[in-house]
Amino acid sequence: MAGSIKDKVAIVGMGCTRFGERWDAGLDDLIVEAVSDCTATSGIEIKDVEAFWFGSFTSSTTGALPFSLTMKTFFKPVTRVENMCATGTDAFRNACYAVASGAYDLVMAIGAEKLKDSGYSGLETPMPHADRTTLEPSAPARFAFLAPAYAHKYQLSMDHLKTVMARIAWKNHHNGALNPKAQYQQEVSMETIRKSPMVAYPLSIMDSSGVADGATCALICRVEDAHKYNKNPVYVKAVAIAAGSGFGERHQDYDYTTVLETHFAAQAAYQEAGIRNPREAISLAEVHDCFTITELVNYEDLMLSPRGKGWRDVESGFYELGGGLPVNPDGGLKSFGHPVGATGLRMLYEAYLQLRGEAGKRQxxxxxxALTHNLGGQPSYAVASVCIVGNQRG
Amino acid sequence: MAGIVAFGGYIPWSRLERKAIKEAQGESGLPGAKAVANFDEDTLTMAVAAALDCASGLDTSRFDGVYFAGTTSPFGEKLVAPTLAGVLDMPANCRTMDILGSLRAGSSALLAALDAARQGQQMLVAVSDSRMGRVGGLNELLFGDGAAAFLLGNENVIAEILDYESMSVDFYDNWRLAESRFVETWEERFWYSQGYGRFPLEVGKKAMQKAGLKAEDFAKVVIYGMKAKDHLSLAAKLGFRPEQVADNLIDVIGNTGSACGPLALIRVLETAKPGDKVLWITYGDGSDAIVLQVTEAIHDLPPRRGVGGYVEGPVHPITYGKYLRWRNLLPWEAPRRPPLVRPSLPDRTRNLGKILALRGSRCRVCKTPHFPPQRVCVHCQAIDQMEEYSFKGRGARLVTYTLDGLAFSPDPPVALTVIDFEGGGRLVCQATDYEADELSIGLELDLTFRRLFAAEGLPVYFWKTIPRRRL
Structure with missing residues (x-):
């Protein structure tokens, strides 16, 4: 890699709505709520922002207009970004490169999603004009493929694996209960999780994250300008994205116990950030727990747990709030909710709060x-992003 | 002499006991069961299965044509036969035709194919039926689903056609208007005496006379019947002893309509010896009688499932409620999911080889097989270095799976499977006809051609995995 984004840009303000079934809010309300939270907490006015990257998966029409029409951004550049579940992070990534290039001094990345107005349960994915012979599984089914393969390879009984997965769900609900912006702010017992109905064998409802409405945004400038805006900026150490080639869908060497894209994005991010031992170096991680089995596999793909040993770290509580490396301290997709285009920025929002000591009861x-990770698509072909941010330079 | 070169069968593995139907309707039971096509099956998919079975071990590139026959084509306008030709990878200049509308369609198609066979052509005939009776009626109890296929030719003939006789009568006994899903049946006393009781006898006698044969010269007689024992008195009138009379399988798989006689004939051929003569009589808008003689070549017929492989193989009992749901006989609540999107026909047309013949590609540089065919190799990234590679007939093993409870299906949950083909290549697709506890990593699987769904009036047919159940 020729260069690195490390310590070139900083986050100087963030805003986030409450996530959830926001029957009270349309997409425009969510955008205004996130931007207002950001400007109020940072003291930066939106008229000072020079360009915008607006991430949204399926909300409203295509293009940048749902944002510019809402915020009346006066003919300033707005770019819509869509990259499945990595949408928010990719909006952030492009915004980072724009200020790093010197083209702008202050930009905003915003992710916003309104999913609950469709009248359908689960996530609705647009269909291409195609012969329709390609399998289009539901989201839980896509990730459920991981579980039998993982149990088989590492010789865990399905019952044992289900208990490990339940502990991940329990952890994320425990964390979410401490988060006033989370969709679900209640602890859930292991028994309730284990007894919840099956959605896509072996995944149950309580192995699944909730589809939610919400919006999050970040203000980004060059590191040398950061203290003009903010006493405690958060420095960007790495922004990596890996897009799949479908190797896992076509080649027999892929065994459905890993997501290659996460592994490659993590490798690139650690190299960019200069991290040799992520299990030691990372203080907290926000990983894409769309399903409990995904979070388990993420530990290993992100090289936080040794391969095939992630379940042991779950059982030892290593990833819990008081553990060696808290994962999803804000409740994750599972409890904070998953408004697709906003999720990547929501993870950065938690990293921002934690690194500034503003995370309250879950500090x-x-x-x-802090590491954030998104995973869009399915295990055999995905888009994965890994960001690393820190509260110190160097 | 021209005749039957090969045969193949297909009977759905789901069985509905007649007792289960009557008891669900608050009445007492009746003996027997009917074979029920799964929700993802229709006469096209069953014909594909029978045609593939018939073509086992044979070179389909040398077939000259295919006729599809039955009373229940999925289409009012559009042929089924080209789909069969596509799946079998037959030459583009082959002759295709659907012969529809009559219970006698199977034997009529076979006689049409015989005309071509006598001129040296190899013609495949696939007979498939899936008829519906109204809820609570005798037809509902009787009608089963199934398909049979024959290859006609004048080389390697396993059963020569010595003679035949046909008669055609504009006669209403069972009929169905184009806009109806259900077969209508006139009061039996009339048509049993004036139609079914006469036409088979007339053609049977004439065919025997033509061939110069008497009843005692035949090893077996196969005569269509609406119910299991209808044909016994006709056989007796033609001079046959009870042990000469073939079973129509009606208490085992139901009355499979135009496929009923063909399936019974195949069951006879499966155990026939060289030199055996068989009289085969069909019925519907008249009758056909065909005199066959089995040859030594029957010993050289490559192995196949035929009919025996299905009637002696494993079956899967279903409830009447499941049957009603599969056949969409109740106003069913739609899932809270977006409506299904129809296929793009331009995209389908570009991908026809993939869809029908399971044609993939293989990288000439690193030899990695790909399904569906790719232009850029997923292993070595070589661009446009692909050669054609067929996945048809290759066995596969289960890599991983799930049971999707959110996907739309008349039979939830939907089993989704990742499979690795013998020799390389992978496919992610639905599974069908599996037992709930049957799926496990490493399971051996085959592929079966099914109807995935239909949206806005357009069906999508493609392959699904099925646990290997060879006998």
Whole structure:
């Protein structure tokens, strides 16, 4: 890699709506709510922002207009970004490169999604004009493929694996209960999780994250300007994205116990950030727990747990709030909710709060580096993003 | 002499006991069961299965044509036969035709194919039926689903056609208007005495006379019947002893309409010896009688499932409620999911080889097989270095699976499977006809051609995995 984004740009303001079934809010309300939260907490006015990257998966029409029409951004450049579940992170990534290039001094990345107006349960994905012979599984089914393969390879009984998965769900609900912006702010017992009905064998409802409405935004500038805006900026160490080639869908060497894209994005991000031992270096991680089995596989693909040993770290509580490496301290997709285009930025929002010591009851002691991870698509072909941010330069 | 070169069968593995129907309707039971096509099956898919079975071990590139026959084509306008030709990878200049509308369609198609066979052509005939009776009626109890296929030619003939006789009568006994799903049946006393009781006898006698044969010269007689024992008195009138009379399988798989006689004939051929003579009589808008003689070549017929492989193989009992749901006989609540989107026909047309003949590609550089065919190799990234590679007939193993409870289906949950083909290549697709506890990593699977769904009046046919159940 020729260069690196490390310590070139900083986040100087963030805003986030409450996530959830927002019957009270349309897409425009969510955008205004997130932007207002950002300007109010950072003291930066929106008229000072020079360009916008607006991430949305399926909300409203295509293009940038749902944002510019809402915020009346006066003919300023707005780019719509869509990259499945990595949409928010990719909006952020492009915004980072824009200020790093020197083209702008202050930009905003915003992710917003309104999903609950469709009248359908689960996530609705647009269909291409195609012969329709390609399998189009539901989201839980796509990720459920991981579970039998993982149990088979590492010789766990399905019952044992289900208990491990339930512990991940339990953890994320426990964390979400401490988060006033989360969709679900209640603890859920292991028994309730284990007894919840099956959605896509072996995944149950309580192995699945909730589809939600919500919006999150971030203000980004060059590092040398950061203290003009904010006493405690958060420095960007790496923004990596890996897009799949369908290797897992076509080649027999792929065994459905890993998501290659996560692995490659993590490798690129650690290299960019100069991290050799992520399990030691990372203070907290926000990983894409669309389903509990995904979070388990993420631990290993992100090289936080040794291959095939992630379940042991679950059982030891390593990833819980008081553990060695808290994962999804804000409740994750599972409990905070998953408004697709906003999710990547929501993860950065938690990293921003934690690194600035503003995470309230779920504050982690003295964090230095935070990792965020998104995964869109399915295990055999995906888009994965890994960001690393820190509260110190160098 | 021209005749039957090969045969193949297909009977759905689901069985509905007649007792289960009557008991669900608050009445007492009746003996027997009917074979029920799964929700993803129709006469096209069953014909594909029978045609593939018939073509086992044979070179389909040398077939000259295919006729599809039955009373229940999925289409009012559009042929089924080209789909069969496509799946069998037959030459583009082959002759295709659907012969529809009559219970006698199977034997009529076979006689049409015989004309071509006598001129040296190899013609495939696939007979398939899936008829519906109204809820609560005798037809509902009787009608089963199934398909049979014959290859006609004048080389390697396993059963020569010595003679035949036909008669055609504009006669209403069972009929169905184009706009109806259900077969209408006139009061039996009339048509049993004036139609069914006469036409088979007339053609049977004439065919025997033509061939110069008497009843005792035949090893077996196969005569169509609406119910299991209808044909026994006709056989007796033609001079046959009870042990000469073939079973129509009606208490085993139901009355499979135009496929009923063909399936019974195949069952006879499966155990026939060289030299055996068989009289085969069909019925519907008249009758056909065909005199066959089995040859030594029957010993050289490559192995196949035929009919025996299905009637002696595993079956899957279903409830009447499931039957009603599969046949959409109740106003069913739609799932809270977006409506299904129709296929793009331009895209389908570009991908016809993939869809029908399971044609993939293989990288000339690194030899990695790909399905569906790719232009850029997923292994070595070589661009446009692909050669054609067929996945048809290759066995596969289960890599991983799930049971999708959110996907739309008349039989939820939908089993989704990732499979690895013997020799390389992978496919992610639906599974069908599996037992709930049957799926496990490493399971051996085959592919079966099914109807995935229909949206806005357009059906999508493609392959699904099925647990290997060879006998």
């Amino acid at each position: 982690i002691n003295n964090p230095r580096l």
